[in-house]
Amino acid sequence: DAGVIQSPRHEVTEMGQEVTLRCKPISGHNSLFWYRQTMMRGLELLIYFNNNVPIDDSGMPEDRFSAKMPNASFSTLKIQPSEPRDSAVYFCASSFSGPQETQYFGPGTRLLVL
């Protein structure tokens, strides 16, 4: 298995632009997580899907952030409009069943908003 796949690996954009991050979880995993990592705030859980349904989005910072999981093999995290403070590494992770099983992280997307 290729593991969790994320794209793009790096993204540089200008303030106000829309950014879409993509994730393909490990086949057979039914839980997917989006995390943000910054030096100031560490690792933060943004949203968690189970069987393609958002279970907890209380970590989503504001309405500019949205996430979807249209099927079991694909998820997106969208930021519109982007701001410089959104600059971070965004990780997607998947697990077989819920947050209390081993979460396998993708390589991350390094986002820089100018």
Added chain:
Amino acid sequence: GENVEQHPSTLSVQEGDSAVIKCTYSDSASNYFPWYKQELGKRPQLIIDIRSNVGEKKDQRIAVTLNKTAKHFSLHITETQPEDSAVYFCAASQEYTGNQFYFGTGTSLTVIP
């Protein structure tokens, strides 16, 4: 919500010595406590986890202990090696209140050869 505190933020040890990282949590309903290792520029990877029904778990040179009464858990690495150098994150999770997942702030461990 849950508050996970992790200490120390940085730790340097000589190769072969032991390293101990401690975390405290605030919500007694938390029942799952994993530890992740993140090497520089890489993704976090689970190294060991413990559930609230046990007090200790060991995997070769790594062990985790849990004190539910005091609400703290610790990672112990024995016979440290240079490849143990990384940032280690603890986390706490509770199953029944939205499945939130809270990470500690991380400990940067340096093993000096």
